[in-house]
Amino acid sequence: MRRIITFGTFDVLHVGHIKILQRAKDMGDHLTVGLSSDALSIAKKGRAPVYPFTSRQTILKALRFVDTVFMEESLEKKREYIIQHKADALVMGNDWEGKFDEFEDICDVIYLPRTPSISTTEIIEIIKETDL
Template identity: 80%
Template sequence: MRRIITFGTFDVLHVGHIRILKRAKAYGDHLTVGLSSDELNFSKKGRNPIYPYSSREELLSSLRFVDEVFMEESLEKKREYITQHNADALVMGNDWEGKFDEFKDICDVIYLPRTPSISTTEIIEIIRDVHS
């Protein structure tokens, strides 16, 4: 069995998220998602996620191509997470191109093109503009 791992916040779940998760799963038999904790999201982006961890975890877990979701609490623990989950490949969006090459010694590292013209940040900005 080939095990795939990916990481993200997956806030305001949208078609771009769905497409990259489906494509990630196509690289193996089992897809594990490291889902950023609310605290990690705040430290990365300087804002709390729109949806709390429990809601984001429920949404991701309900997707038929996601086999497992766990809480990512630290960016510095990626190597540990990859090892713990016996991942054969790490799949990330190409906006991270080259940033995870350090893990090529323990698994394949694959960068996939993102869905153009859609991002959570953009969606949040549009909603804020409409309601201000």
């Protein structure tokens, strides 16, 4: 069995998220998602996620190609999470290209092209503008 792991906030789920999760699952038999805690999301992005962790977790667990979802509490624990979940490959969007190469000693590291012209930040900004 080939185990794939990926990480992210997955706030305001959109087609880009769906495509990267589907492509990640296509690379193996089991897809584990490390979902950023609310505190980690704030630390990474400087703002709270639109949806709290429990809502984002429920949404991800409902996707047929996601097998396991766990709380990622610290960027510094990525190596520990990869080992704990027995991942054969770490899959991330190519906006992270090169940032996780340090894990090539314990698993394959694969960067996938992101869906062009879509981002959570952009969607949130559009929603804010129309909410006037």
